[in-house]
Amino acid sequence: MLGVMDSFQATIDADGRIEPRDAMPEGYRKTLIRQIAQHAHSEIIGMQPEGNWISRAPSLRRKAILMAKVQDEAGHGLYLYAAAETLGVDRADLLDLLHAGKQKYSSIFNYPTLTWADIGAIGWLVDGAAIVNQVPLCRCSYGPYARAMVRVCKEESFHQRQGFEILHTLCNGTPAQKEMAQDALNRWWWPSLMMFGPPDASSTHSEQSMAWGIKRHSNDELRQRFVDMTVPQADVLGIRVPDDELTYDEATGRYSFTQPDFAELYEVVKGNGPCNQERLAHRVKAHEDGAWVREAAAAYAEKQAKKMQGSAA
Numbered sequence: 356m357l358g359v360m361d362s363f364q365a366t367i368d369a370d371g372r373i374e375p376r377d378a379m380p381e382g383y384r385k386t387l388i389r390q391i392a393q394h395a396h397s398e399i400i401g402m403q404p405e406g407n408w409i410s411r412a413p414s415l416r417r418k419a420i421l422m423a424k425v426q427d428e429a430g431h432g433l434y435l436y437a438a439a440e441t442l443g444v445d446r447a448d449l450l451d452l453l454h455a456g457k458q459k460y461s462s463i464f465n466y467p468t469l470t471w472a473d474i475g476a477i478g479w480l481v482d483g484a485a486i487v488n489q490v491p492l493c494r495c496s497y498g499p500y501a502r503a504m505v506r507v508c509k510e511e512s513f514h515q516r517q518g519f520e521i522l523h524t525l526c527n528g529t530p531a532q533k534e535m536a537q538d539a540l541n542r543w544w545w546p547s548l549m550m551f552g553p554p555d556a557s558s559t560h561s562e563q564s565m566a567w568g569i570k571r572h573s574n575d576e577l578r579q580r581f582v583d584m585t586v587p588q589a590d591v592l593g594i595r596v597p598d599d600e601l602t603y604d605e606a607t608g609r610y611s612f613t614q615p616d617f618a619e620l621y622e623v624v625k626g627n628g629p630c631n632q633e634r635l636a637h638r639v640k641a642h643e644d645g646a647w648v649r650e651a652a653a654a655y656a657e658k659q660a661k662k663m664q665g666s667a668a
């Protein structure tokens with residue numbers, strides 16, 4: 356007779372989906388909670404660098420688009436916290452862990468948005484990197500995470516296009532505007548490459564996560580895919596990727612490129628990036644300021660539940 360864990364392994368081997376009520380090894384559940392929580396936290400912390408420009412967007416159209424994008428990121432956070440909760444955790448506890456610095460969020464959001472071109476660069480590069488990372492997650496072995504990713508990826512594609520369009524406008528504007536776009540690319544290129552995580556040889560979780568069908572590709576494979584996709588787009592914009600070693604290999608159809616400074620990634624992940632303290636302090640304040648909303652929602656839910664009980668009796 357098959358044991359419960361045999362049925363888990365059989366589903367993984369057949370490339371099937373694990374659903375919340377299925378038996379799963381504790382390590383699988385923990386890995387998913389870690390990754391999904393980190394992903395959810397990244398979405399809501401990621402609202403801050405862009406939110407910084409809502410009041411200064413250069414036109415009503417740009418402002419409306421940026422507000423919609425920042426709201427989308429909040430929505431992504433909600434889908435992801437809901438996916439994490441299917442694994443038996445509570446989002447309130449996950450937020451407490453984030454606020455206590457015990458769970459991570461993506462390194463990329465610890466860099467400042469200094470100019471309007473940075474909003475273009477985030478859409479083009481950061482959302483572009485997110486798409487490369489997240490499209491394979493639509494085939495993740497855990498059903499609720501995979502399904503959340505399908506919707507997130509559709510929205511990210513739109514975000515990436517809007518970022519590219521901001522930079523396209525700047526690159527076809529005055530020389531000073533084009534210079535601003537180049538400066539944004541110079542500053543966001545290396546942190547974008549770091550988003551994919553440490554090199555494969557130093558990645559602690561990749562091997563097991565790939566065996567479980569959580570990750571479908573290694574960090575280095577996705578980083579390479581991102582470079583191959585993005586360099587021709589920089590050519591269209593007429594700006595230069597800040598890498599003197601960048602070369603195209605006709606035989607493989609791939610670029611060879613300089614790796615980012617992973618010592619910087621580790622420092623940022625440890626909390627020593629340019630904006631870590633500011634981002635976390637802002638998040639904690641937003642959480643505290645929102646306490647009355649959570650209390651009101653809980654009181655309303657309780658009232659509704661009592662009403663339902665009353666009508667059922």
Ligand code: BYC
Nearest residue numbers: 394397398401428460461462485549550552558559560561
């Ligand atoms: N930043 O063994 P590894 C967005 C950590 S939101 C921080 O390779 P794994 C957007 C890693 O957690 C985009 N930490 O790990 C939102 C691990 O530490 P722990 C967010 C990082 O999990 C708003 C250690 O380093 N996307 O797009 O196999 C506006 C060793 O790494 C980072 C996701 O979260 C990093 N960059 O692979 C605009 C995608 N890299 O936990 C845009 C889902 C690594 O052992 N996540 N670490 O203490 C993933 O795909 C994977 O978790 C990663 C890392 C590829 C990021």
